[in-house]
Amino acid sequence: MNKKSTIQRIKLQRLDSLELFSASNSNKSFPLHYHETFCVSVIEKGAFIENSKTALQNSLLISNPLEIHKNSAFQNLDYSIKTLYISKDIFKFALGKNKVNNDFLLQNLITNNFLFDKFNQLSNQIIDSKNSFDSDFETNFIKFIEKIGQFKSNKKNTSNTTEPTWLENTKQYLKTNLAQKISLETLANQTKLDKFQFIRAFKKQVGLTPFQYILLSRISLTKQLLQEGNSITETALDAGFYDQSNFANYFKNYVGVTPRNYQQSFNILQD
Structure with a gap:
């Protein structure tokens, strides 16, 4: 550059x-x-x-x-x-x-x-x-x-179609357990599928692998926590990242900047 x-x-x-x-x-x-x-x-x-x-x-x-x-x-x-x-x-x-x-x-x-x-x-x-x-x-x-709003697309919105019960339950489980270590085996067992069947079914429904979805959910949570002024170490742990280096690398890969730079560059304008 x-x-x-x-x-x-x-x-x-x-x-x-x-x-x-x-x-x-x-x-x-x-x-x-x-x-x-x-x-x-x-x-x-x-x-x-x-x-x-x-x-x-x-x-x-x-x-x-x-x-x-x-x-x-x-x-x-x-x-x-x-x-x-x-x-x-x-x-x-x-x-x-x-x-x-x-x-x-x-x-x-x-x-x-x-x-x-x-x-x-x-x-x-x-x-x-x-x-x-x-x-x-x-x-x-x-x-x-x-x-x-006048430039409406003619495409059909497929993201709001009714999800199968197993997927709703999986997403809810992930939402409440992001801070914990989550294994594919645990998720698959809840759906009564083997690990590879679960991965294929999840990606077909969501468009992302379970790993990608979990990672994005954790990144989204860390952005919120950093905006609220939480420390980087606490933020990483609260979102399920137990390796600070991995957290920083994943965060920069998806957000474009390091967690510290993100927190420093985020201004909140009040009324």
Whole structure:
């Protein structure tokens, strides 16, 4: 990379904990993962690949909630990107609950100068806000959501289909036991499948292996704990990471920065 890579994260208490991620001059790749929110990104420099789609400079890239994807730089060249993590509840508020149902998906790639300019205006206002916002910020943000909501995808949302009971039980078990050592044998025994049958069945249903799903769940928990100001050592143990080096490597692989840099760069803007 020719220039120093920088990263910034800002989380607001307003607008259902709206979060902004900003990375410049990066060529970081991200393995398979998903988000609970809509992720709306603008590519300010270079190109950014998501699955089989390539988002070019000045375009918008959107990941829908629970949409499994991986990202990489185009030909390992630097890119600069800003991402807003927007909850489905914000879309429901802006567009109406009758329009934002379980099948509501946005197009993954959008080329629209108005949306691009409005995104940059809003994201720069968040970065420069220093805990204060123009009175029109929320109004302009809702107008942005209303506009982007017009780019609805025709794809069928498969992430909200009814899960088999064994999968619901497995996810619940994982949620309540993340801090413990979890073996595939234990999970498989609960479903009355052998280990390899369980792995195949889980990946077919979820799109991730059990290991990938557990790892993402733990990373998600550590992000929350770090945001709350917990120490890195306590965070790792509370999420089931018993090797500090492995935790740091996994965290950087999925989040892009070390746990310490993540905690230091995460600002919480209050009303």
